[in-house]
Amino acid sequence: MTELTTPITEEQVRSLKVGDQVTISGVVFTGRDAVHKYLHEGGELPEGVNLEGGIIYHCGPVVQQDDNGEWHVTAAGPTTSIREEPYQADIMKKFGVRGVIGKGGMGPKTLAGCAENGCVYLHGIGGAAQVLAEHITKVRNVYFKEEFGSPEAIWELEVQGFPAVVTMDSHNESLHADVAAASQAALEENL
Amino acid sequence: MPRVNGQSTVVHRALTARGPIRSVGLCMEPLFESLIEIVRRTSAEIPDDVQRGILAALENEKKDTIAENAMKIIERNIALAKEKSQPLCQDTGSVLFYVDCPVGFDQVTFEETARAAVTEATKRGYLRQNSVDSLTGKNDGTNVGPGAPAFHFHQHRGDQLEVRLMLKGGGCENVGAQYSLPNTPLKANRDLDGCRRVILDAVQQAQGKGCGPGILGICIGGDRATGYERSKTQFLRMLDDHNDNAELDALEQDILSTANKLGIGPMGFGGNTTLLGVKICAANRVPASYFVSISYMCWAFRRHGAKLDGVGEIQEWLY
Numbered sequence: 001m002t003e004l005t006t007p008i009t010e011e012q013v014r015s016l017k018v019g020d021q022v023t024i025s026g027v028v029f030t031g032r033d034a035v036h037k038y039l040h041e042g043g044e045l046p047e048g049v050n051l052e053g054g055i056i057y058h059c060g061p062v063v064q065q066d067d068n069g070e071w072h073v074t075a076a077g078p079t080t081s082i083r084e085e086p087y088q089a090d091i092m093k094k095f096g097v098r099g100v101i102g103k104g105g106m107g108p109k110t111l112a113g114c115a116e117n118g119c120v121y122l123h124g125i126g127g128a129a130q131v132l133a134e135h136i137t138k139v140r141n142v143y144f145k146e147e148f149g150s151p152e153a154i155w156e157l158e159v160q161g162f163p164a165v166v167t168m169d170s171h172n173e174s175l176h177a178d179v180a181a182a183s184q185a186a187l188e189e190n191l
Numbered sequence: 192m193p194r195v196n197g198q199s200t201v202v203h204r205a206l207t208a209r210g211p212i213r214s215v216g217l218c219m220e221p222l223f224e225s226l227i228e229i230v231r232r233t234s235a236e237i238p239d240d241v242q243r244g245i246l247a248a249l250e251n252e253k254k255d256t257i258a259e260n261a262m263k264i265i266e267r268n269i270a271l272a273k274e275k276s277q278p279l280c281q282d283t284g285s286v287l288f289y290v291d292c293p294v295g296f297d298q299v300t301f302e303e304t305a306r307a308a309v310t311e312a313t314k315r316g317y318l319r320q321n322s323v324d325s326l327t328g329k330n331d332g333t334n335v336g337p338g339a340p341a342f343h344f345h346q347h348r349g350d351q352l353e354v355r356l357m358l359k360g361g362g363c364e365n366v367g368a369q370y371s372l373p374n375t376p377l378k379a380n381r382d383l384d385g386c387r388r389v390i391l392d393a394v395q396q397a398q399g400k401g402c403g404p405g406i407l408g409i410c411i412g413g414d415r416a417t418g419y420e421r422s423k424t425q426f427l428r429m430l431d432d433h434n435d436n437a438e439l440d441a442l443e444q445d446i447l448s449t450a451n452k453l454g455i456g457p458m459g460f461g462g463n464t465t466l467l468g469v470k471i472c473a474a475n476r477v478p479a480s481y482f483v484s485i486s487y488m489c490w491a492f493r494r495h496g497a498k499l500d501g502v503g504e505i506q507e508w509l510y
Contacts, residue, residue, distance in 0.1 A: 019257065021257065021260070034328070059281070060281060060282070060319065061281050061319075062277075062278055062281050062283070062316060062319045064316045074277050074278070074316055075277055075278040075279075075280065075281035075319070076281050077280055077281050077282075079282065079361075079362060080361075080362040080365060080400050082400060103362070103399070103400075103402065103458065104362070104398070104399055104400035104401075104402075104458075104459065105398070105399065105400070105459065123458065123460075125261050125264045125265065125268075125458060126280075126362060126399075126402035126458060126489070127265065127268065127279065127280040127360075127402045127489055127490055127491035128264050128265060128267075128268040128280075129268065129272070129277075129278055129279060129280045129281040130268050130271040130272045130275060130277055130278075130279065131264050131267050131268045131271060133277075133281075134271070148328070148330075149320065149323060149328075149329070149330030149332075150319075150320045150330065150332070151281075151319060151320065151321065151330070152330075163264065165257050165260075165261075165460065167460070175459075175460065175461070176398065176399070176459060178461075179398065179399075179454065179455060179456070179459055179460070179461050180395075180398055182454055182461070183395055183398070183453040183454055183455050184395060186452055186453045186454055187391055187392075187395050187453055190391075190449050190452055190453075191378075191388060191391070
């Protein structure tokens with residue numbers, strides 16, 4: 001088990017290999033469909049959001065606000081990442097992102113982006129919203145909530161020991177590509 | 192939106208159908224509370240039949256692999272969600288009601304009450320603010336809008352009222368597929384072997400993106416819309432049941448065992464369990480069309496249901 005703490009250095013990212021299990025501590029920013037499209041179209045990050053050495057989490061959490069106005073994440077698993085395939089590589093390059101947490105894996109463009117920019121894809125367990133919410137210790141802030149709605153907003157989250165698996169590394173290796181090729185071969189044998 | 196306090200007499204009258212009265216005399220207040228409880232339970236508690244399948248899948252994975260570890264986290268998540276009464280998955284999905292009701296049942300008032308219950312369940316955090324205006328992109332936070340929640344009513348001549356609820360997440364919905372046969376690249380003709388080929392192709396295309404191990408609901412035939420609709424109603428079946436039709440039963444078992452030889456595994460990490468179950472129905476088609484409609488359900492298979500009594504109180508859980 002490798003422990004990652006944000007901000008992450010390029011050297012740390014380059015040392016990670018497909019299949020490594022990691023835990024993440026520090027700060028992550030959620031961002032999904034609306035945020036990726038907005039940033040890709042040239043939108044600026046809101047003041048206070050710095051992704052340099054940081055992690056984007058593909059997630060639309062369930063959040064509740066208490067009487068003091070504090071936000072609490074009550075469910076927060078990853079959403080399917082492949083929808084961000086058209087945008088992800090450019091966004092990691094432009095903003096210096098070192099890690100992307102999501103589920104289901106991403107495609108060749110993102111894999112090439114990981115190699116070029118020194119970034120990894122970290123697979124969370126899809127649907128495990130309660131286990132993962134327990135690793136979110138604090139909501140620091142929220143951005144674009146009015147514009148994009150709560151699930152699509154940028155939530156700035158403090159995390160502690162958040163578990164994930166490296167399934168795409170910065171050396172052009174993708175577990176998803178390997179499994180898809182092997183399962184295609186198995187399928188052809190079984191038709 | 193209907194209000195629930197102190198109006199049950201008025202509402203009682205409104206809910207009873209005019210003419211030949213076969214409807215149960217629902218009261219809004221108990222029905223409202225019952226529906227909130229059905230939403231809460233569906234969101235937080237995985238049904239027993241699904242949990243048994245998940246435990247078997249956990250046992251079946253090779254020890255100390257990332258696939259086994261994924262199944263362990265899933266198992267822990269199921270326990271934690273139930274204990275905390277919080278959503279199993281943050282994507283609380285499309286809210287789909289299936290209502291079996293007597294002839295003459297007042298569907299309109301049921302829908303109004305259910306919409307109010309869904310809004311309240313969202314406020315309580317059982318559902319994420321999950322419904323977006325497709326044209327403006329706005330999310331008003333109520334989970335109510337055109338087509339949301341969705342209702343499927345089926346009337347019968349008895350006096351039972353059964354309400355089933357499915358919360359179907361977007362990740363698994365996105366990997367659903369509809370094939371029109373024949374399909375040349377897949378060598379799929381208009382027969383059961385052709386169906387088998389396209390269904391297995393859908394599993395291969397889905398990989399781990401639908402949060403496997405998954406469950407397939409399939410309809411062979413129908414038009415495009417009813418094919419998909421019926422494919423989803425297959426998820427109302429118990430996971431460990433058998434198809435009444437021997438041919439479809441054999442196809443279900445075959446697809447299940449073949450899919451589990453593909454090695455896609457939990458989350459697409461590679462592993463022994465790619466699917467937990469396969470459920471297939473058939474519908475008549477017109478001679479020109481031959482659709483195979485495939486819905487994929489994630490492991491976080493959220494569906495519950497209850498028999499309700501004459502005033503809308505929960506009598507008995509169905510799963």
